[in-house]
Amino acid sequence: MTFTNIEDIANYLVADGKGFLAADESTPTIGKRFDAINTESTETSRRDYRELLFRASGMDENISGVILFDETLRQASADNTLLKDVILKTGALPGIKVDKGVASINDSEEVLTGGLDGLEERCTEYESLGAKFTKWRAVIKIGENMPSDNCIEANMQALADYAKIVQQSNMVPIVEPEVLMDGEHSADACFDATSRCLNSLFANLESKGVNIKGVILKPNMVLAGQGSSSQLTHEDVAELTMKCLLENVPEDLPGIAFLSGGQSDIDATANLDALNKLGGNPWKLTFSYGRALQQAALKSWLGQSENVVNAQEAFSHRAKMNRLAALGKWAEDLEG
Numbered sequence: 001m002t003f004t005n006i007e008d009i010a011n012y013l014v015a016d017g018k019g020f021l022a023a024d025e026s027t028p029t030i031g032k033r034f035d036a037i038n039t040e041s042t043e044t045s046r047r048d049y050r051e052l053l054f055r056a057s058g059m060d061e062n063i064s065g066v067i068l069f070d071e072t073l074r075q076a077s078a079d080n081t082l083l084k085d086v087i088l089k090t091g092a093l094p095g096i097k098v099d100k101g102v103a104s105i106n107d108s109e110e111v112l113t114g115g116l117d118g119l120e121e122r123c124t125e126y127e128s129l130g131a132k133f134t135k136w137r138a139v140i141k142i143g144e145n146m147p148s149d150n151c152i153e154a155n156m157q158a159l160a161d162y163a164k165i166v167q168q169s170n171m172v173p174i175v176e177p178e179v180l181m182d183g184e185h186s187a188d189a190c191f192d193a194t195s196r197c198l199n200s201l202f203a204n205l206e207s208k209g210v211n212i213k214g215v216i217l218k219p220n221m222v223l224a225g226q227g228s229s230s231q232l233t234h235e236d237v238a239e240l241t242m243k244c245l246l247e248n249v250p251e252d253l254p255g256i257a258f259l260s261g262g263q264s265d266i267d268a269t270a271n272l273d274a275l276n277k278l279g280g281n282p283w284k285l286t287f288s289y290g291r292a293l294q295q296a297a298l299k300s301w302l303g304q305s306e307n308v309v310n311a312q313e314a315f316s317h318r319a320k321m322n323r324l325a326a327l328g329k330w331a332e333d334l335e336g
């Protein structure tokens, strides 16, 4: 696949009905996912699991991009094909997580994502290894006096610096300002925090001269905190999320690919579907799910080779359901 510029890559990644598989769990994070299914995390077991996903039939038609961790971009399959080539064969593009995780801001509960040091050199290498896009995740918490203006500004500045460097390496930056759903906060608090982040993010992207037509936004949906007793309906999530996006995101951004952030598989699909049924948005609205695409597959797989086909079916089903949601054509009775 050849692209003339980053805008072409961005448009390819948000083609109608297609979305991202986020498979970029760091080694400690995939270790926790494997612990939950009593499976040892080794270079081989991580390879086997990811290869199973990339070879599932649900990749075709539904997945435009796969976000990888450094190890996976360099890894070969059991029959010695590079995993990134397995991905390319399905029509999806390989991408790479480039941030280096979070550190506390002045010993507070708030965190700043790092990884700008040496980023230019790493991007040059990743581009030569075949990555077409990248991801950087900022983590924003809601709580007493949180998020602070300082935390938002520092994280959104870093996201803009990252995006500028990535575009100079001819890759598309996914910018991910994640307002966490942990806590008992109201949906209004999430709306407010998400608005402040998006407003600051696009001001920083503009001031750094980032080409918005070659960027993809990966935000949270506007939700009540996981511990709140007053949860929104899917229609209310869609309305509040759309309002927040319309107020803060420029029209020339090609697409928005939501994170699932701890929502159940079905909630993540139903909320995306409700957003697309609402309409009136100038950008594509799709998925970039990690847990909501993989949970069912992990539970079917259990680290056993005899379960590979069942795990692939579980993943393919979720990929298909999310394609329908990205088109606003999902319905609960299709879940079977």
Ligand code: 13P
Residues within 6 Å of the ligand: 022, 137, 176, 259, 260, 261, 262, 288, 289, 290, 291, 292
């Ligand atoms: P979740 O969909 O599990 O939130 O993961 C998406 C992701 O890439 C987080 O950075």
